[in-house]
Amino acid sequence: MVERPSRLLRQVIERNLLEVRVGASEEVDLVRCRRARRLSGASPAAVIGLRKDDLLVAVDGVEVHETPWFLYRDPAAEREYRFVRRRDGRAVTVRATGIDLGAEWALTLEGLVRRWDPLPGDVTDLLDLWRVSTCEPLQGLAWMRCMRTRTASGLLSRFRRLEDPDTPAVVLLGASSWKQGWYEQGASHIASWLEAHDGDGPPEIAAIAWLCAAREEHRIGQRLRAIRAVRRALQHAWLEPAAALLAEWTGDVVTPPRGRWQTEAFPAAYVLPALDADPSEVDGVSFEAALSDLQPHQVLLIVVLGRERGNAVYDELMFRYVNFATWLPDLLASLHAR
Numbered sequence: 001m002v003e004r005p006s007r008l009l010r011q012v013i014e015r016n017l018l019e020v021r022v023g024a025s026e027e028v029d030l031v032r033c034r035r036a037r038r039l040s041g042a043s044p045a046a047v048i049g050l051r052k053d054d055l056l057v058a059v060d061g062v063e064v065h066e067t068p069w070f071l072y073r074d075p076a077a078e079r080e081y082r083f084v085r086r087r088d089g090r091a092v093t094v095r096a097t098g099i100d101l102g103a104e105w106a107l108t109l110e111g112l113v114r115r116w117d118p119l120p121g122d123v124t125d126l127l128d129l130w131r132v133s134t135c136e137p138l139q140g141l142a143w144m145r146c147m148r149t150r151t152a153s154g155l156l157s158r159f160r161r162l163e164d165p166d167t168p169a170v171v172l173l174g175a176s177s178w179k180q181g182w183y184e185q186g187a188s189h190i191a192s193w194l195e196a197h198d199g200d201g202p203p204e205i206a207a208i209a210w211l212c213a214a215r216e217e218h219r220i221g222q223r224l225r226a227i228r229a230v231r232r233a234l235q236h237a238w239l240e241p242a243a244a245l246l247a248e249w250t251g252d253v254v255t256p257p258r259g260r261w262q263t264e265a266f267p268a269a270y271v272l273p274a275l276d277a278d279p280s281e282v283d284g285v286s287f288e289a290a291l292s293d294l295q296p297h298q299v300l301l302i303v304v305l306g307r308e309r310g311n312a313v314y315d316e317l318m319f320r321y322v323n324f325a326t327w328l329p330d331l332l333a334s335l336h337a338r
Contacts (some may be wrong), residue, residue: 008297009331013044016099018078018326020048025089030110032065033057036103037128043102046094048094050083056083056105057091064105065115073319075326085168086181100320113137118144123168126259127204130172139176145169163191166196168205175212189214199232209236214245223249290334298333 002293033055039045056064062079083092107116112129118141125144129138143153146162146169162170170193174232178186191210193201200206214229233242234254243254271284290300301324303317317337324332 008299009042010047012116012328012331013099015046016042016097017047017094017096018097019093021093023091024094025085026091027089028057028084030055030062031114032106033111034064034105034106034119039101039103039105040044043094044099045101045103045269047049048083048092050092050103051087052083054080054084055084058085060142065111075323091217097327100323105149109134112141118150119148121145123172124202124204126169126172130175130208131180135176135179139180142169142173142176142260157243165192166200171201171205171209171212175208178212178216183219190216190326199238203237204239207233207239207242209233210236210240211242211245214242218249237299242249285334285336285338292338294333297330297331300333300336302336 020142036045036050036052036054036056038052039050044309058064058081078095078097079096081101082098083094084090085092106128107125109128109132111124113134123142123145126138126141129135129141132318140152144150144168146164147153147160148163151307164170170189174189174193176186177189184215185333194209194213197206201209210233211228214226214233215231217223218226227246230242230246230249233239240257246254261308271286274285286300294300301321325335
């Protein structure tokens with residue numbers, strides 16, 4: 001089911017969209033654009049009519065390959081965006097306040113292949129290539145990341161010892177090699193990474209590793225070990241290929257998991273210290289009191305941070321929250337960070 005903005009939220013979003021113009025078809029250089037990797041159905045991007053994989057071409061007249069794409073980090077009173085819709089190629093120009101558009105912008109697949117830097121680059125960017133089975137360029141980029149080099153590999157160099165065997169890129173190197181028929185080499189990379197990380201790691205990366213291990217076990221005739229491995233993959237993250245293999249091998253049908261707290265009672269008995277308040281004068285902030293003050297149209301944002309405090313993840317959260325609190329002040333009641 002596609003999430004859609006409530007009537008009130010849509011009204012607030014439309015007040016922040018100052019002008020929307022749909023123009024003629026436009027050809028763009030995909031290497032120089034960013035694409036909507038995902039977007040919320042209840043967002044300015046959705047109200048504009050953008051869809052997954054639509055292109056962001058420029059912000060305030062500057063092409064996006066030259067500007068930061070985490071725009072919520074850079075507050076602005078007003079911005080102008082230029083998009084191109086993939087379904088019909090038409091340009092869309094939007095003038096809006098500084099409100100977050102509610103979309104995650106990533107390099108296009110063409111941009112990944114041409115412009116991704118294997119040294120400082122985020123390995124999770126390469127997952128986009130794995131998801132669409134673009135194995136040959138994925139193998140090359142993952143190899144460069146594992147070797148800590150910007151120089152493409154030759155045939156013989158693929159057999160050299162990896163300079164960085166702990167990087168998640170090892171899994172993508174192994175998986176892409178295996179899918180291209182380099183079975184023993186790919187399986188060896190996967191097995192080494194799983195052993196070094198005790199079968200654990202970033203959820204989707206670990207799931208891909210176990211999926212590849214399952215395929216290799218099945219290839220060599222170890223059916224029961226293959227089934228155990230594909231179940232391990234699905235314990236880490238939902239992967240449609242893993243679910244399809246499990247159904248093929250066992251007849252078991254596995255559906256995507258729901259959110260952790262969906263349909264469950266939330267543990268409401270907590271009291272948090274108030275930010276920038278004197279503990280001797282303020283008792284704290286409680287979930288129960290926040291709910292009692294919540295208006296029917298408002299949202300209470302609760303973030304369970306665990307260890308993610310005072311680091312990049314926490315900083316990203318606060319950047320996003322400040323943007324929401326600036327442009328949606330009446331809808332966002334408060335933030336509780338546990």
